[in-house]
Amino acid sequence: MKFGVVIFPGSNCDFDSYQAIKTTAVGDVCYLWHGSTSLNGCNVIILPGGFSYGDYLRSGAIARFSPIMHAVVDFAKKGGLVIGICNGFQVLLEVGLLVGAMRKNLGMRFVCKDVYLKVENNRTRFTRKCPDGKALRMPIAHAEGNYFTDEETLKMLHDENRIVFRYCDKKGDINPENNPNGALENIAGIINKEGNVLGMMPHPERACERILGSEDGRFIFESIVAERVE
Amino acid sequence: MAKYTVKIEVRFKPGVLDPQGETIKHALFNLGYDNVESVKTGKLFWVELESNTVENAIQTVRQLADKLLANPVIEDFEVVSRK
Numbered sequence: 001m002k003f004g005v006v007i008f009p010g011s012n013c014d015f016d017s018y019q020a021i022k023t024t025a026v027g028d029v030c031y032l033w034h035g036s037t038s039l040n041g042c043n044v045i046i047l048p049g050g051f052s053y054g055d056y057l058r059s060g061a062i063a064r065f066s067p068i069m070h071a072v073v074d075f076a077k078k079g080g081l082v083i084g085i086c087n088g089f090q091v092l093l094e095v096g097l098l099v100g101a102m103r104k105n106l107g108m109r110f111v112c113k114d115v116y117l118k119v120e121n122n123r124t125r126f127t128r129k130c131p132d133g134k135a136l137r138m139p140i141a142h143a144e145g146n147y148f149t150d151e152e153t154l155k156m157l158h159d160e161n162r163i164v165f166r167y168c169d170k171k172g173d174i175n176p177e178n179n180p181n182g183a184l185e186n187i188a189g190i191i192n193k194e195g196n197v198l199g200m201m202p203h204p205e206r207a208c209e210r211i212l213g214s215e216d217g218r219f220i221f222e223s224i225v226a227e228r229v230e
Numbered sequence: 231m232a233k234y235t236v237k238i239e240v241r242f243k244p245g246v247l248d249p250q251g252e253t254i255k256h257a258l259f260n261l262g263y264d265n266v267e268s269v270k271t272g273k274l275f276w277v278e279l280e281s282n283t284v285e286n287a288i289q290t291v292r293q294l295a296d297k298l299l300a301n302p303v304i305e306d307f308e309v310v311s312r313k
Contacts, residue, residue, distance in 0.1 A: 058301055065298075094301065101303035104249045148246060148304055182249065 001027030001225050004042030006072070006088075008034045008063045013049035013085065013205060020205035024218050026225045034066040044081045044224055045072055047088025049141070049203060059102060059144045060090030069095055081125060081224060082197045086142055089189070089199030098192055098199045099157070100149035105142070106182025112141040114213065115180055117188055117202055118168040121161050124191055126198045129223040135172040136165075136216040138207035140180060140188075145201040147183040147190075157190060165189035165200055231280045234287040237311045240300045241272035274310075275299055284312060 003026075005017045014031065021029035030040060034052075039045060052063035063069070069091070076082045076097050084092040092098045105111055116135040119127050130136065149157070157163050165188040168174045179186045181201075189200030204217030242248045248270050255269040277294070281287035288309055300307040 057298070061298065061301070093303075099303075101301050103247065103304065106247070106249050106252075108249055108253045146247075146249065150303075182247070 001044060002042045003027050003029040003044045003046060004032040004039055005029065005046045005048055006032045006034060006068055007048075008050065008052035008066060008087075008091075010052045010054055011048050011050035011087070013087075013203065016203070017046045017048045017085070017205045020208045020217065020221060023208045024221045026221045032068060034063070034068050037067050037071055039068075039071050039075055039080075044083070045075060046205075047072070047082065047084040047091050048205075049086030049088060052087055052091065055087075055144070058090075058094070059087060060092075060094040063087075063091045064095035073097065076192075076197050079194065079196050083126060083220075083224070084197075084199040085203055085205060086140075086145075086201055089201055090144065092197060092199045097197045098190055099153050100147055100190070102144045103146040103148050103182075104144050105146050105180075108143075110141075110143040111145070111180045112139070113180070114139050115188075115202060116168050116170055116172070116178070117165045118172045118174060119164070120166055121164050121191070124164055124195055124198065124223075126191070126220055126223050127164060129226050130219045133172060134216075135168055135170060136207075136219065137214040138202045138204055138217050139213075140202045142181070142201055145181040145183060145188075147187045147201075149184065154184065160193060162191050162193065163187055163189075164191050164198065165202070231282055234279055234281055234284060234312060236277050236279070236287055236291040236309060238275045238277065238291060238295050238299060238307050239272055239310045240275070240295070240305050240307045241270060243304060243306050246304045273299075288312065 207217030
């Protein structure tokens with residue numbers, strides 16, 4: 001497996017993502033510049049966190065028109081694996097590979113802390129190594145993670161089991177107190193219909209080493225390279 | 231060809247919570263404006279462009295607003311003035 005980490009002007013988790021692939025040793029990794037039109041033979045594309053184009057207009061709104069995004073969209077439409085983390089998730093929403101939109105956090109704060117995530121679907125290409133019932137601990141760091149979609153789309157996400165992560169407490173219980181940003185139904189991550197494009201606000205790449213406080217992020221990267229288990 | 235300025239207002243769709251508006255409303259309440267029922271924020275854009283007719287200028291601006299300035303999932307836009 002070869003991972004490609006896209007660098008937009010203003011990305012700041014590009015090196016963390018690169019390092020996470022090295023640490024977890026799940027494959028080779030290279031950087032992909034936003035101005036490039038080639039994915040350089042990569043099998044998995046990571047759109048990292050940060051503030052692409054300064055978050056001007058809306059987070060992700062300008063990055064989606066970067067030259068490399070044409071290649072990323074083509075790649076995704078052919079079934080290629082794409083994971084958008086934080087700002088990368090926002091870019092995937094803006095470009096239409098995932099449904100919904102991000103609003104500013106309820107309370108208007110930039111929230112930077114560790115959260116727990118309930119894995120609502122551990123049969124995806126990105127979560128199949130997540131143990132049943134385990135609440136994953138990893139950090140969030142964002143100002144626009146207040147996920148929104150209309151009722152019809154929300155129903156579709158439910159029906160197709162596409163809500164992958166929700167904010168929860170340590171035990172895995174979902175309640176409003178554990179919703180850090182006002183996101184609809186505590187949604188922290190969703191997947192596309194075909195199951196090859198994942199967006200998540202929390203940062204698995206910052207939770208792959210014990211010294212960082214959690215190694216739960218490894219489950220995500222190890223899932224991507226795992227053999228399919230049904 | 232002539233130069234036109236088209237003004238576009240982008241605002242949240244009805245029913246979409248506006249956290250900035252809510253926070254401002256709360257601040258106003260603390261200032262004593264307890265009769266303020268709702269505050270909504272939006273964005274204004276002034277786009278200057280060359281075009282042969284005002285209709286074409288507006289059409290172009292509508293296109294670019296739909297493509298970039300507004301996110302149709304949560305926002306509506308309206309051309310509010312021109313000159």
